[in-house]
Amino acid sequence: MAESTARYLLQISDCHLMPDAGQRFRGLDTDETLRAVVAHAKGLDIDFDHVLLSGDLVHHGAPDAYRRLLQIVSPLPGSQHWIPGNHDERAAMRAASERPLGRELVRCGAWDLLLLDSTDAPDGRGSGSLSASELEWLDQTLAHSHERPALIVLHHNPVVTGSAWQDPIMLGNADAFARIVDRHARVRGIICGHLHQHQALRLGQVPVWSAPSTGIQFKPGQRDFMLEDDPVAACPGYCVYRLSEEGGIEASVHRVEAR
Ligand SMILES: [Fe+2]
Numbered sequence: 001m002a003e004s005t006a007r008y009l010l011q012i013s014d015c016h017l018m019p020d021a022g023q024r025f026r027g028l029d030t031d032e033t034l035r036a037v038v039a040h041a042k043g044l045d046i047d048f049d050h051v052l053l054s055g056d057l058v059h060h061g062a063p064d065a066y067r068r069l070l071q072i073v074s075p076l077p078g079s080q081h082w083i084p085g086n087h088d089e090r091a092a093m094r095a096a097s098e099r100p101l102g103r104e105l106v107r108c109g110a111w112d113l114l115l116l117d118s119t120d121a122p123d124g125r126g127s128g129s130l131s132a133s134e135l136e137w138l139d140q141t142l143a144h145s146h147e148r149p150a151l152i153v154l155h156h157n158p159v160v161t162g163s164a165w166q167d168p169i170m171l172g173n174a175d176a177f178a179r180i181v182d183r184h185a186r187v188r189g190i191i192c193g194h195l196h197q198h199q200a201l202r203l204g205q206v207p208v209w210s211a212p213s214t215g216i217q218f219k220p221g222q223r224d225f226m227l228e229d230d231p232v233a234a235c236p237g238y239c240v241y242r243l244s245e246e247g248g249i250e251a252s253v254h255r256v257e258a259r
Helices: 030-043 063-073 090-096 132-142 174-183
Strands: 007-012 050-053 079-082 104-108 111-115 150-153 187-192 199-203 206-210 237-243 249-255
Touching (some): 007 030, 030 237, 079 104, 111 132, 132 174, 187 237
Parallel strands (some): 007 050, 050 079
């Protein structure tokens, strides 16, 4: 009997690279922490099928910062995909690479990965939404199959986390998104960034994971903005997902001593 083959995804999020190399973001050289994350992930010796860069890849959408980002992540195994976050500039991303910005369907063995752009209708404070066409594409693409397990990737968290300053800047039209997810039983997981903290949440029956930033982390459950002060949770980090052929997902978070 043939052995079932698991697939592996690497999620890298909220890198916040500065316009010029060597500039610091809240005291941290985010080029250096991203390099440390890439070296750590390579050291796992996992043959990643795909690398998912889930938004806020640079802090101020400078084209040079995207080119530096692509150069820093280039040693990673697997095909690479990106989506924008609220700090990103779509035009600068397009200038740096021809890869899609959302509405991307990636076949990954038995799985479908659906990458979405959640930066429509920004509120200027960090929130963003899925456009009507993004929602329609999601609904129609999920309807193509009833059997293939699906994983959705977007920047903004589609569920609250109990953080009074972060909940108002989550996905703006989370209700519309939730109605679509609810219609398609093949959605087995949702992954996001934006929170700068690792969370394991749920949208109905569907698990939702947020990845930590590759740079600065925010402390969960706060009334006002606060940087993480736990010495482990404050470290740069990333997530790995193991997708089984039968439709199961295992998520793991990894931390890098780089501060
Ligand atoms: Fe961010």
